[in-house]
Amino acid sequence: MSEQHLSNTEFNALELPDSLRQGLADAGFTQCTPIQALALPHALQGQDVAGQAQTGTGKTAAFLITVFTHLLTKPEPEQRNINDVRALILAPTRELAIQIHKDAVSLGAHTGLKLGLAYGGTDYDKQRQQLAEGVDILIGTPGRIIDYFKQKVFSLKKTQVLVLDEADRMFDLGFIKxxxxxxRRMSPPAERQSMLFSATLSFRVMELAYEHMNNPIKLQTQDEQITAKRVRQSVYYPANDQKIPLLIGLMRQWQPERSIVFVNTKHVAERLTDWLQANGITTALLSGDVPQRKREKLLAQFEQGDYRVLVATDVAARGLHIPDVSHVFNFDLPQSGEDYTHRIGRTGRAGREGDAISFACEDYAFYLPEIEEYIGVKIPAAMTEDSLLASELSKPPRRERAPRAGTPRPQRGTTPRRHR
Incomplete structure (x- = not known):
């Protein structure tokens, strides 16, 4: 982590349990990031916190340190049953829940506290059994957690700590109900500590905070910006038929070892993946209908370097923490400044530098003014010169489409009859 993105506050200066200090030492944590230095003095005193923090700034460690400290230093609730959860951490996406759990396993390795993870898409019975055996800290997405809650697999009546991560995304994905x-089924706000983190502390986020928290203190680091400081942004204005040659041309010229390309639809994602693969660029595809096990395998392979490029729809824009992503390409401009911010937040993480390149094409260029208004800066324009466009491209084979439901697939070697 770059030193200029760390504060002068050291973890050794904070009153933390010894078992937690050991976990921090194992993870190589010595100095706080700005959001940690700002939030932890309040949170460790038991105060409710509503913090504005972008991805990659260390907010996950901030609330995990608080959760572990609270549970290790405060007595368990009286008459606590095995299915009473002591801390609940809610995340909007499966990827983010998995990442939080991974960080919690690392930092809490010596605490003796039991962790539970619940998210949709896989391992239904396995997750249910783990929660039924009792956990101290439950991390997960709202849908799967509510499913188990309604089955009385666990109880929230004795909850001592609540964390809402990426609250703004909860609204965007329709999770607020x-x-x-x-x-409303947890212990009252005055009887628990609550923390809320969001990329933007909008009116609707703060309304949620004031309704369900106990006089939260609103925190925002002085250098907090809508977009990461160390992300170099640029925008090209290609015609639609120039987008693929431009993307491949830039990749050939820059040779990024690890990059993410964002598109707006699954169809474009599939087509673009085929073009990149056909031209010698190892590419993985991540869209909303990729099964969870395959999704996790693809992300692990991308992180290990088996793929140079990850083509993704916005399902991947939140909650992914993949080290050393040097370039983010907006092959399609997103429809909002907020989505743009979360996409380019996949690079320039933890103080590193990164590049965010956007294509303002014929179909999506009209989203650019709203994006620039949201981030508060005009994105520098780059020229779409002919020298940047890749030539002699290999055309990918045509992707076979699944037949529509109820339509029989023709037998090999036969020709379907045409209806007059």
């Missing part, structure tokens, strides 16, 4: 359902 689910969140309120869970909050």
């Amino acid at each position: 689910d969140i309120r359902f869970l909050l």
